[in-house]
Amino acid sequence: MQDSAAPSRAESGEELARLQATALLYFEQCRSQTARLRTLEDALAQAELSLEQAKAGNELKQQIAQIQKSLATKDELISKLRSALVAKEGARFDLELKLRSLLERGTVAIEVRSNTKTANHGTEPANVSSPQEPAGRLSDGIAFATGSTLRESKCFDYRSMLTQLATSGKPSSPRYPGLAAPTKGFLFVLTYPRSGDLVLQKMLNDIPGYCIRGELGGALEPIAKAWGETVIAGQRSDKDDLEVANLNLGWSIADTFVTDVLVPPPNIKVAGFRSNTVHADIESFWRQAAFLYSSFPNARLLFNMRNNERVARSGPWARQPRKEVLRKLRNMDVFFNEFSNAYPERCLCIRYDDYTSSQEARNRIFEFLGEAEILKRHHDPIARKNEGRG
């Protein structure tokens, strides 16, 4: 019994050792698995975090897109509001003009501007108080209410000047000989580069008695800015006859410009220039347009437009970011339309694409210029050119 038990104990010892080794192996494997499990858990947590971040990023992108959209809408609204404001002030001025007309006929009691000092001021009293001069008319006009929205707003002060001019007569010829030289007045072509403006310039210069110069208008831009400043804020302390001074300043600059820069030939009917300055904002454009419209007697403005897509593909425009180019061109077209709509009697918007292909569109231009007869008498230059091509 004892002999059989002894090997059994030894076997048991071996078995125990084997079991211990196996347990150790399992234990090690278990520890390794646990570590791997932890790594996987960490990776999972990391992936979840990344997913959340990605979701947050997407939301952020969406929010940015929404903000950008809102900003664009805001810009659009501002632009529309500005147009509405211009229209509102236009209506206000029309009413004011009608009121002025009624007042001048003496149907309503008026507050007469105290302008008696004008004749004693400065170096030009005789001219200022002369009945042919604007001062005479203005001194009898009603005073604008101090602090009114009219006085506080910028573009609308140009309208104020323009409205005054509508009732203020013309500059006298002895004092401003340059302005009196063209018998039918002035014509300015405002446009942007690559709009077919040279074709238009040539077409206008083909009309007998017309002298439309090239890009000489650039010099007037800073001066129109200075003039605009006088209109908006006034630069002198004698506010009483400020409007008179503004008119005289505009006329004397215009006269100088005609005499020394445009230099029209003798016996000319119409003088002017073509400008293709691109204005960044409406105020800058209005400043120049208002200066031309009000300071040159019987000035007509032709706003030349062209298919924006075609212009954007042409010349130096093609090297600029397309979206930005189209925005600039669209803005200019809006500026042209706004000014033209405000003063249709002496402004006209025309399209290169129309007048180079349609006789009717060309007729409209010549009628606007009061030269319809010329077009009938002479063969239409553009039609002749088109026929030659055919």
Next chain:
Amino acid sequence: MRSCTRLAKEQMQLGKLVEPILLVVSDTSVDPSWIQTALVHAGSTVVSVSLDFLCNFAEGARRVDMISKTASQYEGGTGEPGHAWYGADQVAVKSFRQHLLMAFESYLLRQANERQPTTILCPGCSLDDDRLVGLVTWMKDTWATVRVVFATGGQGKTGDPDQTNVLGDILLAMQNSSEVWLTDGMSLDEATGFLANWLKETL
């Protein structure tokens, strides 16, 4: 008595631009009411304008010059009615600069009393403004009777100017004209007395 330059003589013969005029460019560091009071006390009629207003006129004169030069590079093109620079060969640059200044003068100084020196005060300017060089050059070239004063602050009583680059350029543009540097380091009485004497001698 001030010296009479060739330009002044020409203009006097033409009966133009002969009124003595003072342009005071006052730095941002100078109290505008201090300089205005000092000038009025010194017996001058003061007309206050912005630097932008003045510089826009100078820029207009510069651009005509630029247009004329640019156009002259386009050989023979200016005589064609359909040319981009049509008519640029006719531009009378010098005459335009002169007439522009006359328009500016008659607008700004119509209220000036002929018996008193007249001052155009330009308050709140930065004397580092590059446009000042062009402005002063245009005025000095065209307006024979103009004298320019620069008013700076915090320089003590000597009135020595800051030697910045722009000021250096302006001094060169001034050449030998009788400009002074005025400082609000002076008391109002000192400044008034100094200016009154200077005006008497200069104008």
